[in-house]
Amino acid sequence: MQKNTILSLNGIAKQFGGLKVIEDITLDIAVGEKVGLIGPNGAGKTTLFNMIAGDLEPSSGTISYFGENINKIPNFKRTQSGIVRTFQKNNLMAGLTVKENLILVLQRMRKEHKQWWKRANKKNYSELFNTADQFLAEWGLSEHSKSLVKDLSYGVQRQIEIILAVAGEPKLLLLDEPTAGMSQLETDQIIGLINKLPKDVSIIMIEHDIDVLFGNMDRVVVLHTGRLICDGKPEEVRNDPEVKEIYMGKEGMVHA
């Protein structure tokens, strides 16, 4: 493991009953590295995310975070230590405003309360409100501050989900198809947000379209039937014959 490695997967495997879903994956991610994770449906991408986030335990192999084996560390503790995840279907509180959603994250982060739903005192609240306003302004999302999440377009909801993950001060951000089902404009907005993230935040982003990863990710890892079949710079991956054959189709098209 290199000195600046944030995440290290060593011989990771996962099986459900007799079904091998992930086989022998070894992978190091550096601090600040941006990695795209691609592969056809059923390749095992979400299962791998579940293991990194702590929602599933590997059947064998080890997952290390800053050199420490975290196989047995529960997901909420991983989140506290900076492994933050977004989901394909967002888990925002739809009946609350954007700002209220953000305040909940900020409150939780600051560990102001053992029970975060209890009322904070007035001083804390006004400080939290100011921080939330500043944060939304910084990310160019102030106009949505008072909107209920359920009233926002899907594209904006996904942007909000990413900035809430950022408010959680991630060191390793796991993005699960953040641009799925989006228009080109919405995709560009999401990519714009991702490119604004602090340089020392590592990212693993599941994506079906390698074009989205070009120019935005340092590296692309390809899974196929639970195995890692290619790992390199986006250009190398795009031109890899096995990837073209297995993942992208014989035409060499880059869309899943």
Ligand SMILES: Nc1ncnc2c1ncn2[C@@H]1O[C@H](COP(=O)(O)OP(=O)(O)OP(=O)(O)O)[C@@H](O)[C@H]1O
């Ligand atoms: N809890 C489970 N029990 C049994 N099989 C599972 C379970 N979770 C996932 N699988 C199987 O594991 C394989 C990999 O699934 P996974 O969702 O990780 O793939 P994926 O690459 O994320 O696919 P997609 O792009 O469609 O989201 C699939 O065959 C799936 O049916």
